[in-house]
Amino acid sequence: MREFPDGFRWGAATSAYQIEGGAAERGRSIWDSFCAVPGNVYHGDTADVACDHYGRWAEDVALMAELGLTAYRFSVAWPRVLPAGTGEPDRRGLDFYSRLVDALLERGIEPALTLYHWDLPEALHERGGWLERSTVDAFVDFAGAVRDQLGDRVRLWTTLNEPWVAAMLGYGTSLLPPALADGAAALRAAHHLLLAHGQAVPVLRGGDRQVGITVNLSPMVPATSSAEDAAAAERFDGYHNRWFLDPLLRGAYPQDMADWYGAAFDGVVAPGDLATIAAPLDFLGVNYYCRMHIAAGADAADPLTPRPAVGARQVSPSGVPATAMGWPVEPDGLRQILVRLRADHPGLPPVYITENGAAFHDYADPAGAVHDPERVEYLRGHLGALHEAIAAGVDVRGYFCWSLLDNFEWHQGYAKRFGIVHVDFASQRRTPKTSARWYSEVIRANGLRS
Numbered sequence: 233m234r235e236f237p238d239g240f241r242w243g244a245a246t247s248a249y250q251i252e253g254g255a256a257e258r259g260r261s262i263w264d265s266f267c268a269v270p271g272n273v274y275h276g277d278t279a280d281v282a283c284d285h286y287g288r289w290a291e292d293v294a295l296m297a298e299l300g301l302t303a304y305r306f307s308v309a310w311p312r313v314l315p316a317g318t319g320e321p322d323r324r325g326l327d328f329y330s331r332l333v334d335a336l337l338e339r340g341i342e343p344a345l346t347l348y349h350w351d352l353p354e355a356l357h358e359r360g361g362w363l364e365r366s367t368v369d370a371f372v373d374f375a376g377a378v379r380d381q382l383g384d385r386v387r388l389w390t391t392l393n394e395p396w397v398a399a400m401l402g403y404g405t406s407l408l409p410p411a412l413a414d415g416a417a418a419l420r421a422a423h424h425l426l427l428a429h430g431q432a433v434p435v436l437r438g439g440d441r442q443v444g445i446t447v448n449l450s451p452m453v454p455a456t457s458s459a460e461d462a463a464a465a466e467r468f469d470g471y472h473n474r475w476f477l478d479p480l481l482r483g484a485y486p487q488d489m490a491d492w493y494g495a496a497f498d499g500v501v502a503p504g505d506l507a508t509i510a511a512p513l514d515f516l517g518v519n520y521y522c523r524m525h526i527a528a529g530a531d532a533a534d535p536l537t538p539r540p541a542v543g544a545r546q547v548s549p550s551g552v553p554a555t556a557m558g559w560p561v562e563p564d565g566l567r568q569i570l571v572r573l574r575a576d577h578p579g580l581p582p583v584y585i586t587e588n589g590a591a592f593h594d595y596a597d598p599a600g601a602v603h604d605p606e607r608v609e610y611l612r613g614h615l616g617a618l619h620e621a622i623a624a625g626v627d628v629r630g631y632f633c634w635s636l637l638d639n640f641e642w643h644q645g646y647a648k649r650f651g652i653v654h655v656d657f658a659s660q661r662r663t664p665k666t667s668a669r670w671y672s673e674v675i676r677a678n679g680l681r682s
């Protein structure tokens with residue numbers, strides 16, 4: 233038996249855009265516009281209905297209770313609270329989240345709220361979006377409006393989900409909106425996202441509220457033992473991990489990367505910004521999916537090619553099993569990144585694993601049960617690695633599996649299923665997969681029996 237600490241939180245995670253639907257009752261976001269362009273999203277899928285969580289939230293909370301979750305991570309759709317991005321909050325939007333929070337608390341499930349999971353109001357994008365400081369101010373107002381409504385009942389507050397994805401993929405590639413594929417824009421957006429986080433921290437603090445941010449981290453593995461690949465992996469680490477961790481936890485951007493980016497990063501930082509961004513955190517949220525294997529030399533044809541350029545590319549390791557996303561399954565990477573975090577940042581706050589999971593193909597048997605043996609093995613491996621990290625002294629307070637439900641997997645539409653609960657998108661029927669039943673047992677035991 234590998235037991236977890238007393239009081240360890242066992243959760244599952246979702247995000248507003250990926251599950252809610254209810255599109256007619258909220259404002260538009262950059263994702264709505266992106267989905268409307270043929271070719272952007274696999275199969276032309278949209279999130280107008282998604283899992284209809286907006287209509288079925290009560291059923292979904294009952295399901296969480298049945299599975300025994302002790303925490304639930306969700307995000308608030310900015311365009312549902314402030315349809316035009318700023319101005320007067322829409323009561324319907326605030327009431328929706330208020331009912332959700334009450335239902336969770338009634339079931340003894342701790343709500344963990346994320347303010348920004350990529351659904352920027354279209355109206356703010358039209359005024360420059362994350363390229364402009366005015367969006368930082370709008371975010372702080374949004375944070376205040378949600379705090380006013382839910383601050384008495386929600387204890388765990390996360391400002392942003394994965395600023396690397398929002399900035400480096402959203403502004404630096406054409407894979408996610410606003411799809412600018414512009415390196416200088418990506419650095420500007422990243423800085424303004426971090427600033428929005430930093431400015432929101434004091435607004436959210438108070439009472440027994442704990443405030444943090446979620447970053448996605450990956451250990452970097454040089455593809456070969458060459459000095460070129462080692463240097464490339466170090467730059468990719470700077471681009472992906474340190475560009476966000478260092479300002480948040482050290483109050484400075486990594487100098488090697490600032491030098492490498494050169495003119496693309498000129499004039500972005502204003503006096504005082506770095507102190508704002510480094511506001512002390514009550515916890516750090518870490519999303520972990522896989523390690524990244526890195527070789528020197530860019531691949532301009534790769535839609536994920538970094539902008540600004542880092543002279544490095546991701547390669548697939550041979551002999552390593554992969555998920556349906558093509559992501560290598562390397563559970564020990566979770567232990568590696570946590571142990572490194574603790575070594576690199578002596579003042580590291582408590583950590584929550586705010587996402588970990590995988591897309592796999594599942595199959596239904598004649599009785600209607602849905603089996604996903606690969607996900608069970610994925611979760612077992614990663615929880616084992618997490619247990620080792622805790623034994624090594626990393627203060628981890630909880631784990632949220634991504635995701636509670638199969639959902640709208642961004643530009644991959646509904647083709648990739650991350651849920652521990654199967655969703656039939658025609659009938660909206662929810663069926664817990666084998667992995668959900670297995671996870672329930674882990675929660676009940678507060679650890680791994682095998």
Ligand code: PNW
Pocket residue numbers: 247393394397448519521587634641642650
């Ligand atoms: C996360 N990468 O995104 C998101 O927070 C979720 O909304 C999403 O559904 C989930 O992972 C699965 O994709 C990531 O390229 C997207 O390193 C890309 C990366 C990491 C995380």
